[in-house]
Amino acid sequence: MGNEKQTFIKNxxxxxxxxxxxxxxxxxxxxxxxxxxxDYQLPGMLVGEVVRSPHAHARIKSIDVSxxxxxxxxxxxxTAEDFPDLPSEIAAGGEAPIxxxxxxxxxxxxxxxxxxxxxxxxxxxxxAAIAAHAVALIKVNYEVLxxxxxxxxxxxxxxxxxxxxxxxxxxxxxxxxxxxxxxRTQFVLGDIAQGFAEADIIVEREYTxxxxxxxxxxxxxxxxxxxxxxxxxxxxxxxxxxxxxxxxAKLLKVEIGQIRVIPxxxxxxxxxxxxxxxxxLAMALARQSGRPVKxxxxxxxxxxxxxxxxxxxxxVKLGAKRNGTLTAGEMILKYQAGAxxxxxxxxxxxxxxxxxxxxxxxxxxxxxxxxRPKCAAYRAPGAxxxxxxxxxxxxxxxxxxxxxxxxxxxxxxxxxxxxxxxxPKFLEIGYAETLAAAKAHPxxxxxxxxxxxxxxxSGFWFNIGGQSSAAVHVNEDGTAExxxxxxxxxxxxxxxxxxxxxxxxxxLAKVKPIIGDTAxxxxxxxxxxxxxxxxxxxxxxxxxxxxxxxxxxxxxKLWKVEFAEVEWxxxxxxxxxxxxEPRAPLSMAAIAHSCAKTGGPISGTASIxxxxxxxxxxxxxxxxxxxxxxxxVKILRYTxxxxxxxxxxxxxxxxxxxxxxxxxxxxxxxxxxxxxxxGRLLNPGFLDYRMPVASDLPMIDTVLVEVPNPGxxxxxxxxxxxxxxxxxxxxxxxxxxxxxxxxxxxxxxPPRILATIDRAKRST
Amino acid sequence: xxxHHVSATINGEAVxxxxxxxxxxxxxxxxxxxxxxxxxxCGSGDCGACSVMLxxxxxxxxxxxxxxxxxxxxxxxxxVAQGNSLHPLQQQFLEDAALQCGICTPGxxxxxxxxxxxxxxxxxxxxxYWLAGNLCRCTGYxxxxxxxxxxxxxxxxxxxxx
Numbered sequence: 001m002g003n004e005k006q007t008f009i010k011n012x013x014x015x016x017x018x019x020x021x022x023x024x025x026x027x028x029x030x031x032x033x034x035x036x037x038x039d040y041q042l043p044g045m046l047v048g049e050v051v052r053s054p055h056a057h058a059r060i061k062s063i064d065v066s067x068x069x070x071x072x073x074x075x076x077x078x079t080a081e082d083f084p085d086l087p088s089e090i091a092a093g094g095e096a097p098i099x100x101x102x103x104x105x106x107x108x109x110x111x112x113x114x115x116x117x118x119x120x121x122x123x124x125x126x127x128a129a130i131a132a133h134a135v136a137l138i139k140v141n142y143e144v145l146x147x148x149x150x151x152x153x154x155x156x157x158x159x160x161x162x163x164x165x166x167x168x169x170x171x172x173x174x175x176x177x178x179x180x181x182x183x184r185t186q187f188v189l190g191d192i193a194q195g196f197a198e199a200d201i202i203v204e205r206e207y208t209x210x211x212x213x214x215x216x217x218x219x220x221x222x223x224x225x226x227x228x229x230x231x232x233x234x235x236x237x238x239x240x241x242x243x244x245x246x247x248x249a250k251l252l253k254v255e256i257g258q259i260r261v262i263p264x265x266x267x268x269x270x271x272x273x274x275x276x277x278x279x280x281l282a283m284a285l286a287r288q289s290g291r292p293v294k295x296x297x298x299x300x301x302x303x304x305x306x307x308x309x310x311x312x313x314x315x316v317k318l319g320a321k322r323n324g325t326l327t328a329g330e331m332i333l334k335y336q337a338g339a340x341x342x343x344x345x346x347x348x349x350x351x352x353x354x355x356x357x358x359x360x361x362x363x364x365x366x367x368x369x370x371x372r373p374k375c376a377a378y379r380a381p382g383a384x385x386x387x388x389x390x391x392x393x394x395x396x397x398x399x400x401x402x403x404x405x406x407x408x409x410x411x412x413x414x415x416x417x418x419x420x421x422x423x424p425k426f427l428e429i430g431y432a433e434t435l436a437a438a439k440a441h442p443x444x445x446x447x448x449x450x451x452x453x454x455x456x457x458s459g460f461w462f463n464i465g466g467q468s469s470a471a472v473h474v475n476e477d478g479t480a481e482x483x484x485x486x487x488x489x490x491x492x493x494x495x496x497x498x499x500x501x502x503x504x505x506x507x508l509a510k511v512k513p514i515i516g517d518t519a520x521x522x523x524x525x526x527x528x529x530x531x532x533x534x535x536x537x538x539x540x541x542x543x544x545x546x547x548x549x550x551x552x553x554x555x556x557k558l559w560k561v562e563f564a565e566v567e568w569x570x571x572x573x574x575x576x577x578x579x580x581e582p583r584a585p586l587s588m589a590a591i592a593h594s595c596a597k598t599g600g601p602i603s604g605t606a607s608i609x610x611x612x613x614x615x616x617x618x619x620x621x622x623x624x625x626x627x628x629x630x631x632x633v634k635i636l637r638y639t640x641x642x643x644x645x646x647x648x649x650x651x652x653x654x655x656x657x658x659x660x661x662x663x664x665x666x667x668x669x670x671x672x673x674x675x676x677x678x679g680r681l682l683n684p685g686f687l688d689y690r691m692p693v694a695s696d697l698p699m700i701d702t703v704l705v706e707v708p709n710p711g712x713x714x715x716x717x718x719x720x721x722x723x724x725x726x727x728x729x730x731x732x733x734x735x736x737x738x739x740x741x742x743x744x745x746x747x748x749x750p751p752r753i754l755a756t757i758d759r760a761k762r763s764t
Numbered sequence: 765x766x767x768h769h770v771s772a773t774i775n776g777e778a779v780x781x782x783x784x785x786x787x788x789x790x791x792x793x794x795x796x797x798x799x800x801x802x803x804x805x806c807g808s809g810d811c812g813a814c815s816v817m818l819x820x821x822x823x824x825x826x827x828x829x830x831x832x833x834x835x836x837x838x839x840x841x842x843x844v845a846q847g848n849s850l851h852p853l854q855q856q857f858l859e860d861a862a863l864q865c866g867i868c869t870p871g872x873x874x875x876x877x878x879x880x881x882x883x884x885x886x887x888x889x890x891x892x893y894w895l896a897g898n899l900c901r902c903t904g905y906x907x908x909x910x911x912x913x914x915x916x917x918x919x920x921x922x923x924x925x926x
Contacts, residue, residue: 022858029866030854032801032841036867039800128791129784215901217805217813218867267803267867268901299806490864490902651861655903659864662904686810686899694905695889695896 016498016508017714020651023494024513029265037221037237037264038296045223046075048278048285048295049131051121051138052305053113056371056679057147057160060111060120060140067137068123073130075289077138079121080110082284084253088165100250102340106374107251107280113142114162114339115371116680117304119277124285124293147371147679151313151336154180154370162339162369182341182367187349189421195328195360199319203396207389209728209746210672211311211336214378215663215691218267219302224282225292230258232283237264239273239487240526245518251280252287259283262517266487266527270663271377272307274528303684308673309378310335310343316352316389324403326412328360329353333386335367338374343367344382350422351725352386354460355431355617356412361421371679377528379660380461380721384667384728388746391457391729396742405456405733406444409619410435430643430707431458431617437703438619443639448623452636455622455734459725463718464529465610465711469522470539472500472547474602478589480504482543483516484536485524490659490720491652492532496540498648499714503544506571506588522607530718533648534709535610541713547604554591554598559583612711616718618642620661620726624734631754633669633735639701640726645709645717657723658700664727666692672747772833774799775843783830790814792830793840801841801870805899812898815871815878816840822878824897841870844877852922853877853915862911864902872898876912884920888913 028034065077086101104110109120121138125131146160153159159180168175170184196202222236232254238244241261249256266273278295285293297306315332331352335345349363363386398405413432419425438444438456448454471483482500486492493513501508524536552566555573559566567574573591575583595602623637640657647653670690674682683689708715728746735753736742741760745752767782774797781796788807793799793816802825805811809824816825817839825840844851853873856862863869872895879886879894886894891912892905900908 020861023861025866026858026863027850029863029869030850030857030873031845032799032870034866035800036803038804039794041795041798127784129786216865216867217811217899217901218803218865219805265867266865267805268865270901296804299808299811491861649861651907652864655861655864655907658904658906659902660904663901685808686806687808691899691901692904693896693899694892694909697892697905699888699909700904700906 014502016502017646017648018650020649021494021498021508023491024497025488025493034265036218036267040223040235040264040294042223042225042292045292045294046124046126046289047128047131048122048124048282048293049135050119050281050301051135051140052301053109053116053118053120055113055142055144056116057145058113058142059145060109060113061143062141063121064139065121068134071130071134071137073126074123074134075291076124076285077121078281078284078288080108083108083251085110096342103247103275104251106340107277115373117301117373119281119305122281122285124289148180149370149372149675149679151311151334151368151370154368155334155366162371166341166369180369182337182369185346185349185365187363187421189358189419190360192328192330192360192362196319198321198327200322201397201400202317202319203393204317205389205393205744207314207316207392207744209312209385209388211308211372212667212671213303213308213689214270214272216268216270216272219297219299220273220277220306221296222279222282223292223294224279224286226283226286230254232259232286234259234261234279234283235264236261236279237266237273239266239269239489239528241487241518242485242523243274243526244276244279247276248280248283252283260517260519263487263515266489269489270379271381271528274377274526277306299686300684303689304681305373307373307376307378309381310337310375310385312336312385314385314389316393318393318397320397320401322401324401324408324411326356326358329358329390330361331363331386331389333363333365335382336372336375337367337369338372339369340374341367341369343375347382348386351383351460352390353421355414355458357414357418358421363421379663379724383459383461383725384664387457387459387725388728388732391726392732392744395733395736406435406439409458426615428707428710429615429617430705433705433707434458434617434619434641434643437641437705438621441621441639441641441703443621443637443701446623446637451628451738452623452625453734453736453738455730455732455737456619457726457729457733458617458619459722461530461616461721461725463534463613463616464531465535465613466525466531467609468524468536468539469607470536470543470605471521472543472604474547474588474592476592478587478592479510479512482511482513482540483521484540485516485521486527486532486536488515489527490656491649494652495533495537495648499537499540500544503541504548504571504588505569530616530720531613534613534712534716534718537648537716538610538712539606539608542606542608543604546606547602550602550604551588551591554595554602555586557598558586558594614645614709614711614717616643616722618722618726620730622727622730622734624731624738626735626738626753628757631750631757633748633753635665635698637698639703640723641703641705642719642722643705643707643717644719645712646706646715647704648714648716650704653704653719654702656720657702660720660723661700661727662692662697664724665731668728668731668746668748670747670749768831770831770834772835773837775839785831787830788826789828789830789833790825793825799840799842803867803870805867812875813868813871815874815898817874817878822875841874844873851877852918853912856911856915856918860907860911860914862903862907868898868900872900872908880916880919885916
């Protein structure tokens with residue numbers, strides 16, 4: 001094996017892959033010992049608090065911090081003045097381009113506050129009470145400006161402007177007057193005019209979705225310490241400690257090597273912890289005070305100043321022949337970016353039609369700023385809203401043509417060789433297999449009663465690879481540590497250990513997975529894009545293969561034979577030389593024990609830029625009952641089916657499907673941001689921002705379809721994001737069929753459904 | 765303002781602590797006593813991540829003041845396992861993969877334990893309503909509910925044979 005190119009392991013019999021062992025970090029998490037972002041305590045630590053704008057849009061005329069500074073117990077106060085004024089430049093980011101000026105301005109407002117909750121200053125004091133008092137003593141002189149919240153209002157010519165230097169990109173020639181439209185992107189395949197001319201029926205609809213928060217239960221939290229030598233240490237809960245290091249270095253203009261970031265356990269992220277909010281502030285406060293500073297957001301701050309994903313307006317036009325063959329699809333997507341450019345509109349345009357073999361398709365995507373918190377990635381960013389439109393329109397086509405919605409999808413399903421609107425031709429994919437599994441599932445033939453409906457929807461996500469590192473350290477007794485650089489957000493340590501044990505051929509209990517900090521393992525791109533089990537897993541496989549190669553070399557030395565005469569099986573070296581007395585096999589422990597005689601410690605490493613991520617497709621079935629008296633929707637049955645490539649630990653793969661489905665159900669039924677006339681968020685708490693609770697739901701059934709990804713040695717595809725793509729339409733299609741009225745605006749909360757039913761009653 | 769001197773029993777041990785008037789029991793547990801297993805997800809009693817037992821009653825410790833625990837018996841996640849021996853709920857959460865990120869897990873285990881102490885054979889619906897005050901954003905609750913049902917079964921069998 002060694003450094004040979006990865007090849008997919010065919011017809012395998014695995015010892016660990018595909019089993020369901022207890023996760024290695026589980027004990028600490030069920031006993032309360034696991035240390036999350038807010039759980040660090042350092043000697044002399046101060047408490048940091050943030051001063052936030054009460055206005056949706058305001059010019060910051062002056063900030064008077066003198067009274068706060070004079071308060072006993074206050075050790076540092078920072079404003080934008082304490083951060084370098086970065087130039088606007090688009091840097092290549094991991095998942096999307098990044099403008100560090102915008103990141104900096106979002107972390108601490110410079111000149112203008114662009115949303116209610118925007119940070120304008122921060123303090124550090126000996127106690128939380130003193131810090132809160134200091135926050136109240138900071139006098140910010142605001143000039144309140146007109147604001148705009150809604151995406152379509154923000155696109156109007158006379159809308160209040162957030163940035164006077166924002167000129168729409170993607171239009172030729174580029175406009176010379178600024179607007180709130182940050183960018184326009186379009187994708188074209190074939191000729192839609194021809195495609196629609198071939199259609200026997202056309203469905204054309206507008207759909208809206210509300211911004212929703214990732215809703216991780218752990219608020220953003222970090223601690224920072226900075227020594228007199230300028231070396232900073234940050235303990236933080238994030239989806240990527242290397243990302244935190246890079247962003248803090250950029251925002252504070254220090255070298256990357258001056259910052260060490262130590263990953264805490266992360267209490268949920270879903271994309272929302274792929275950027276920085278508190279860390280640069282904590283670092284600046286620690287630098288000014290010379291003492292460690294801890295910062296933890298309240299839930300209200302989380303809602304007002306972090307996340308969410310975009311609220312959207314999506315127009316979809318789909319054409320089909322009488323037999324159900326789709327002839328053309330067109331989409332116009334308008335996505336709220338929040339206060340700074342960077343909504344996932346483009347990703348919506350790329351993904352919406354991806355499950356279907358469309359010869360003629362077009363998507364036009366608008367990225368629009370408004371006076372809301374800057375949106376952050378949320379699980380398959382941009383895809384669920386586009387899929388809501390496309391999958392709802394498909395459902396109407398199925399209804400109008402009298403076709404089974406699964407049949408309609410199967411008839412048009414993308415397969416190997418299908419060219420997607422966004423460019424590539426798919427290799428091996430398992431979309432059709434998910435449709436077949438859906439059809440065969442007992443859920444699909446369960447009887448429905450009055451006021452009940454069944455919804456079907458599918459979804460696609462790219463999944464990514466990217467840069468990852470792994471190291472396997474063989475200990476003196478033959479146990480091993482597997483070190484990677486990706487925060488474990490949902491059980492990935494189990495998968496890393498299992499893949500390493502599989503390659504090493506040893507007992508899983510002998511492998512200890514560790515997440516190294518930025519000084520302990522080489523760079524690894526963040527935990528996002530459903531990349532960790534795929535890309536970091538591939539690094540683990542290669543590091544373990546490197547370790548096996550070294551173990552064989554050491555055995556060859558001990559036996560004084562050629563490397564090629566040593567085979568590695570089941571965690572043991574076997575000598576294949578037959579011309580001499582047979583040599584007893586050597587265990588990993590025996591080789592490790594004598595490593596001083598053969599060249600020193602044994603440690604395999606791999607640093608890779610993984611390509612070959614396999615696209616993922618899922619199909620969801622949802623049964624609902626609508627109460628005609630109250631408009632309340634009850635989820636009766638839910639089944640999530642997905643091509644997962646190969647499930648390393650099936651329980652945690654199922655968990656991804658179940659969790660993603662339920663987040664999607666919340667998005668479809670209840671979650672929304674409610675603003676008052678002044679642009680202030682009225683529901684920044686879990687009581688009024690209504691996420692699903694246990695009593696809202698049935699069990700979520702799952703089917704793992706395994707069409708192995710040829711780009712990964714075990715066939716892994718990313719699995720975390722696909723499951724949030726279908727539910728919006730699956731739920732809406734079920735509700736629409738239950739009440740006999742097409743529902744196109746989310747959330748499908750009881751008042752909205754009741755009003756729809758009442759309106760229909762009045763008009764008949 | 766001077767701090768209050770409070771005596772309480774926490775996980776069976778007599779404990780004394782100083783706290784400010786406005787500090788919650790959760791603040792005291794986490795910041796004064798180093799018991800960080802109870803988590804703050806909302807600070808408003810909506811997420812259940814800070815669930816503890818106060819004199820035998822399940823409460824959100826973010827809604828109780830530190831001074832209110834004077835003379836009380838408090839039980840937290842740190843006291844659920846007996847040394848290295850896990851409670852059946854903890855064991856079942858591990859075996860059923862009933863946690864992903866794990867931040868809500870201590871609250872769920874404390875709350876589920878309170879349920880099983882008053883109802884050793886709850887239905888799925890009873891478990892779902894009892895745990896409706898505990899938010900989990902990762903799992904969709906499926907595996908959590910199954911783990912509680914499984915632990916209840918194991919505990920009933922244990923009680924019968926033990």
